[in-house]
Amino acid sequence: MRKDFHYYTLVGSIILFVSVNIILMSLGRLPFSSDGFGIILGAGLTLAIYSFLYKDNPAFKITENLYVGVSLGYTIIITWYNFLKPDLYDPLIVPLFSAAAEKSPQYSLIIPSMLGIFMLLRFSRQLSWLSRWTFAFVVGLGAGVSIPRVISAFILEQIKPSLHPVFSGGETIFSSINTLLILLGVISVLIYFIFSVEHKGSVGAISKIGVWFLMISFGASFGYTVMGRLSLLIGRIQFLLRDWLGILQ
Amino acid sequence: MEKLLQIDRRIIFAIITVAVIVSLVLRFELPIPASMPVRGVYNKVESLPEGSHVLISFDYDPSSKEELQPMAIALLHHCFRKNLKVIGMTHYPGSPGLAEQAIVSIADQYQKVNGTDYAFLGFKPGAASLIINMGENLYTAFPKDYYGNDTSALPVLQGVESLRDIELLLDLAAGTSIELWIVYGKEKYKFELGAGCTAVMGPDMYPFLQSKQLVGLLGGLKGAAEYEALVGKEANAVSGMRPQSVVHVIIILFVIFGNVIYFASRKARHA
Numbered sequence: 001m002r003k004d005f006h007y008y009t010l011v012g013s014i015i016l017f018v019s020v021n022i023i024l025m026s027l028g029r030l031p032f033s034s035d036g037f038g039i040i041l042g043a044g045l046t047l048a049i050y051s052f053l054y055k056d057n058p059a060f061k062i063t064e065n066l067y068v069g070v071s072l073g074y075t076i077i078i079t080w081y082n083f084l085k086p087d088l089y090d091p092l093i094v095p096l097f098s099a100a101a102e103k104s105p106q107y108s109l110i111i112p113s114m115l116g117i118f119m120l121l122r123f124s125r126q127l128s129w130l131s132r133w134t135f136a137f138v139v140g141l142g143a144g145v146s147i148p149r150v151i152s153a154f155i156l157e158q159i160k161p162s163l164h165p166v167f168s169g170g171e172t173i174f175s176s177i178n179t180l181l182i183l184l185g186v187i188s189v190l191i192y193f194i195f196s197v198e199h200k201g202s203v204g205a206i207s208k209i210g211v212w213f214l215m216i217s218f219g220a221s222f223g224y225t226v227m228g229r230l231s232l233l234i235g236r237i238q239f240l241l242r243d244w245l246g247i248l249q
Numbered sequence: 250m251e252k253l254l255q256i257d258r259r260i261i262f263a264i265i266t267v268a269v270i271v272s273l274v275l276r277f278e279l280p281i282p283a284s285m286p287v288r289g290v291y292n293k294v295e296s297l298p299e300g301s302h303v304l305i306s307f308d309y310d311p312s313s314k315e316e317l318q319p320m321a322i323a324l325l326h327h328c329f330r331k332n333l334k335v336i337g338m339t340h341y342p343g344s345p346g347l348a349e350q351a352i353v354s355i356a357d358q359y360q361k362v363n364g365t366d367y368a369f370l371g372f373k374p375g376a377a378s379l380i381i382n383m384g385e386n387l388y389t390a391f392p393k394d395y396y397g398n399d400t401s402a403l404p405v406l407q408g409v410e411s412l413r414d415i416e417l418l419l420d421l422a423a424g425t426s427i428e429l430w431i432v433y434g435k436e437k438y439k440f441e442l443g444a445g446c447t448a449v450m451g452p453d454m455y456p457f458l459q460s461k462q463l464v465g466l467l468g469g470l471k472g473a474a475e476y477e478a479l480v481g482k483e484a485n486a487v488s489g490m491r492p493q494s495v496v497h498v499i500i501i502l503f504v505i506f507g508n509v510i511y512f513a514s515r516k517a518r519h520a
Contacts, residue, residue: 053262075342082345082372086393145381146432153432153462161459182459221452224469228316228448230269230496231470234489235315237269248273248488 289465309423310343371395
């Protein structure tokens with residue numbers, strides 16, 4: 001009985017969706033063109049995804065898989081036309097095999113290309129050892145480039161505002177309070193994360209302040225997350241009401 | 250009392266949906282004052298002389314379009330109105346369609362010409378290594394633009410050899426690209442960096458404002474609405490603030506309601 005109810009709900013929703021689109025097209029609210037069918041497709045896929053809020057269903061599953069497939073296909077095409085073709089195929093492969101090519105092949109591209117191919121050889125039992133060369137290159141280069149820059153950007157530059165003088169002239173009382181709050185927040189949270197000392201007495205009191213700072217930051221993050229998710233819902237409802245149904249101007 | 254604690258979550262979804270629809274359909278004005286981080290980006294763009302180069306990195310895809318596309322459109326209005334040279338690019342393979350649509354549609358409104366007033370370089374993988382490459386030589390990082398033109402022949406890029414020659418870089422990010430631009434770009438090549446990000450990322454970006462590694466920040470749909478209001482091009486983000494505010498009030502009421510019911514039922518159980 002319950003299964004039948006869900007089945008009829010799904011079929012009824014699809015019939016309702018088709019009927020609404022026929023009415024919209026016959027009234028001229030949606031153009032009988034690729035634009036119109038694009039909007040219908042977008043509206044249908046949006047509703048199918050949101051149908052998950054009611055219950056998992058075949059319409060949601062189909063749309064979910066469609067999204068994964070389309071995303072992957074789109075990524076492959078974009079990567080070919082924006083990267084592989086202009087940066088590898090045109091400067092290396094075309095001049096190598098075409099007598100009409102105007103430029104000579106860029107042989108230096110062979111080395112990074114080989115390293116890229118070696119990465120794919122992980123799938124071969126006999127040749128997977130070659131992928132270690134690529135990994136060694138990536139890890140070595142990555143660490144060398146990243147470590148000094150990350151220390152500079154994320155640690156040294158971030159320490160500066162924490163060490164900003166509370167009173168150096170010209171500040172308002174609020175900016176001085178802000179500086180003190182930052183100092184208190186940094187110290188109390190750092191002390192909270194010192195686990196080799198028992199959190200008792202003054203250490204316990206300061207770490208408790210650190211917990212409050214952490215809770216407030218978690219609350220701010222959660223508040224922003226709610227705002228972000230709502231923005232996505234608002235955007236889709238704007239699309240449904242304006243582009244599809246034509247209710248909003 | 251116990252029944253109220255086990256209310257079907259689908260009722261809450263329905264209430265939220267109805268609240269969004271009603272507040273979109275019923276028009277009422279809400280003040281949208283610009284916050285300091287948003288004003289930071291606006292003031293920086295405003296201070297640039299005509300013909301300055303602004304690089305906008307559209308680092309988002311359709312899943313974050315609702316928050317970041319309104320920002321992109323508002324920023325493009327501001328840049329083209331000020332006759333700045335706009336260079337677009339992206340680290341996201343899912344972004345070129347959205348970015349191109351935004352750039353071309355706004356450029357057309359100001360009669361700006363591709364290649365002369367703006368350029369769209371398209372997508373390139375590599376993230377950190379791409380930024381380093383752009384910092385050394387923009388033309389080896391992007392030998393061709395999105396349309397297959399040689400970048401070295403584009404008039405809009407005259408005077409630009411690398412990231413050092415960019416007057417302002419704006420990153421619209423749905424992921425970690427702001428940190429990448431700071432670590433691998435700004436730290437070494439010393440350009441001014443502003444950012445827009447999804448609301449979820451907002452709190453993580455505030456330390457970079459404090460340290461002045463960012464000149465300003467547009468956080469989520471709220472940031473986009475503030476920028477739309479500042480440039481006088483009120484569109485999707487501003488109209489989205491009505492349901493945003495209404496639903497926030499409803500959620501706060503739900504939180505209070507849930508807590509009251511929880512403590513009341515606990516008291517009743519212990520009594």
